[in-house]
Amino acid sequence: MRLHTLKRNLLKGSIITLSGLLLVPAFAQEMTTEAVTDAIYVVQGNGGNVGVFVGDDGTFMIDDKFAPMSQGIITAIKSIGGEVPKYLLNTHFHGDHSGGNESFGHRGATIVAHHNVHKRLAEGSVIAAFGMETPPAPDAALPVITFDSDIAFHINGERVRAFHVSHAHTDGDAVIHFEGSNVIHAGDIFFNGFFPFIDAANGGSVQGVIDATNQILAISDANTKIIPGHGPVASKDHLIAYRDMLVTAEARLSSLKAEGKTAKQAAAETPLSDLEAQWGNGIFTSEKWIKVIYPGI
Numbered sequence: 001m002r003l004h005t006l007k008r009n010l011l012k013g014s015i016i017t018l019s020g021l022l023l024v025p026a027f028a029q030e031m032t033t034e035a036v037t038d039a040i041y042v043v044q045g046n047g048g049n050v051g052v053f054v055g056d057d058g059t060f061m062i063d064d065k066f067a068p069m070s071q072g073i074i075t076a077i078k079s080i081g082g083e084v085p086k087y088l089l090n091t092h093f094h095g096d097h098s099g100g101n102e103s104f105g106h107r108g109a110t111i112v113a114h115h116n117v118h119k120r121l122a123e124g125s126v127i128a129a130f131g132m133e134t135p136p137a138p139d140a141a142l143p144v145i146t147f148d149s150d151i152a153f154h155i156n157g158e159r160v161r162a163f164h165v166s167h168a169h170t171d172g173d174a175v176i177h178f179e180g181s182n183v184i185h186a187g188d189i190f191f192n193g194f195f196p197f198i199d200a201a202n203g204g205s206v207q208g209v210i211d212a213t214n215q216i217l218a219i220s221d222a223n224t225k226i227i228p229g230h231g232p233v234a235s236k237d238h239l240i241a242y243r244d245m246l247v248t249a250e251a252r253l254s255s256l257k258a259e260g261k262t263a264k265q266a267a268a269e270t271p272l273s274d275l276e277a278q279w280g281n282g283i284f285t286s287e288k289w290i291k292v293i294y295p296g297i
């Protein structure tokens with residue numbers, strides 16, 4: 001794997017941060033660019049994983065982290081022979097995946113997303129789990145092409161299909177399948193290696209994430225490379241382990257919910273303690289995670 005490290009001092013200050021998720025990160029932006037194939041790359045660092053597909057027809061990009069990271073993303077794209085993206089696809093509306101939209105929109109990228117991404121960006125949103133309010137986005141940040149069930153791009157010699165998975169991480173998620181290259185960008189359906197955020201207040205649900213992972217598994221094989229929304233590039237086996245963890249958690253939490261237990265009461269029973277060692281070292285401990293996802297059970 002080729003690794004290019006870019007260090008940029010773009011933002012200094014002390015703004016709250018939660019493992020690089022959602023909230024604007026506090027300090028210098030460090031990004032790494034890793035080749036997934038000879039034309040598809042992942043740019044990692046604070047915020048969601050950015051997918052970049054370069055070729056003769058132009059650069060196709062998936063997600064764009066936080067607003068202050070746009071210049072760093074462009075530097076990363078240029079280092080792999082790409083240009084300012086012609087197309088920018090948002091996997092969902094969260095600010096750690098769409099924060100650069102205004103900047104890339106002004107630079108000429110055509111932004112594409114599910115209908116509900118447009119709606120939430122245009123209307124503004126509240127992420128109840130983090131008490132985070134985002135005002136309506138400026139026009140340049142809004143998708144100009146939106147879709148319902150799916151859309152395909154015929155670019156750089158390949159068919160790239162984006163399809164909607166309903167009521168999963170949010171109500172506007174898209175999964176992107178590079179059909180010729182056998183690469184999938186799963187967006188925040190997949191947090192590789194740790195308990196995921198699921199945004200119940202914006203239409204997400206645990207069962208929806210399970211269903212979405214099954215849809216991704218159905219189009220994967222032993223050679224598929226899966227770019228998660230957060231965490232390292234994964235194989236099908238990693239996604240199977242993650243799906244199994246979610247199925248276990250969902251079953252235990254729904255029976256506690258059926259008994260009438262509140263989120264606090266459910267968490268107090270530590271029903272996921274056996275999952276803690278493997279999955280609880282990312283954004284959430286199991287106790288915090290139960291409280292966050294319980295409304296989406």
Ligand SMILES: [Zn+2]
Pocket residue numbers: 092094097169188
């Ligand atoms: Zn998200």
